[in-house]
Amino acid sequence: MLPSPQWMGRPEKHGRPAVIDAILYVVRTGCPWRYLSVDFPPWQTVYAHFTRLNNRGVTEWILTELHEEVRLARGRQPEPTAGIIDSQSIKGSDTVPRDSRGYDAGKKINGRKRLIVTDTLGLLVTVWVLAASWQDRDGAKGALLATCAATPIRHVFADTGFAGRLVDWARDLLRTTVEIVREPADQRGFVVHPRRWVGERTLAWITAHRRLARDYETYPAHPRP
Template identity: 50%
Template sequence: MPSSSIAPCPACPPCSPGHRCAVYPSSSLTDAQWAVLEPMLPPPGNTTGRGGRPEKYCRRLILDAILYVVRGGIAWRQLPVEFPPASTVYGIFVRWVRAGVWQRIHDALRDRLRVRAGRDRCPTAAIVDSQTVPAADTVPGSRRGWDGGKRTNGVKRHIAVYVNGLLLAVMVTAASIQDRDAAHRLLAGLRGGFSTVRLVWGDGGYPGRLLGWAKSVLALQVEIIRRIPGACGFQVRPRVWVVERTFAWINKHRRCARAYENRPDHHEAVIHIAMIGLMTRRLART
């Protein structure tokens, strides 16, 4: 991890001159990124009529700490001393997972990027795929499984993306769950969030009764993109390469290269945070 340089935090209130932000080039928010994210954060509890004390640490510093963990893959308790206490940072992460904050921010950023690219906010097609990652000892045995094809003991991430690779839906299961079985829940969630989607592409892992079920129950047409017969080695297949690139974006964040979270919803939130960092960088360029 690169060394830090200490700079004043423009997000800290004037009454807190001691607050300072550590700038890590790969994870810390720039001023432009913070300008994009700040309006999307939930209001503090003490400003919504629910009582409570004012927040002790500035939110930009909290977000920098969470992005530092996701990008660097470290444990929460290994946060550098210039960040707030690990218990405070983790507590806010968990609180926002339960409130659905990370997904709401992610979806708002994705819609902004779609509109900026000249597309409609609501997609009409999606691509689905799964990825198996090994699980650390922090993941209980009841939430992991053995993937015989990948010879990996861990968890499986099932995602749906639109044609530019941005995330539409994510679901984390044990690695022993077959793609065609998990796809029922994934496609049902995709239909619930995006009523405009009509076409879904997938690889050879989604054959059989899934196609008829998706058409009759969800009004989704699922097209299977198969490998070229007789070909060996890696193949760049139409549409499928888009979702593989999304997995590469996610795996750049070391916290996502291996499963550490002991709850599936926490792992899904970490994936959303990784994509939030990517999308804010894109929006900040303009």
């Protein structure tokens, strides 16, 4: 059961608790917790509730329920059996320590890499965060393991960055098919590739939120003020 609005604090704005509005404001604008507008509750209150929601698994519960509703509305089964994996390197700020960041020579980015697995509608299933220096095919093992442990997904579409040993590893260990969607040999210019575009669109959705367009967190799984 979700916490009541009273637990999250008053007053409510537009029928939604002010704390929830404040959390969404931080994610969308990219401002530090301490710089929250005075229109919201004190930042210490907002951050404490945000941490409590995550620790209690409320955020994951909300996402799961919303995903099922969207899939059913689109005529799909509640749980996906196929997905798309993709990666994105993002710059790390000075608050990201050296031991959890790296340099992506291909993208020329110093920071962290997020590997995502989505369903075929583009809804997030798994997010796996590593130093940007990790190769896609190596970092994808953790993302695929987490996906297989939590969902019935056993067929994953990927780009050529995931080709090679990963395909055999996923087949033999996870009983999962990693299908590489390759570019046509005669391709010239930009072309939308089947399946792959879904994961790329999700990454674009993520970076539309300024808090997620750059990495500010000292610990990948522990947002801080």
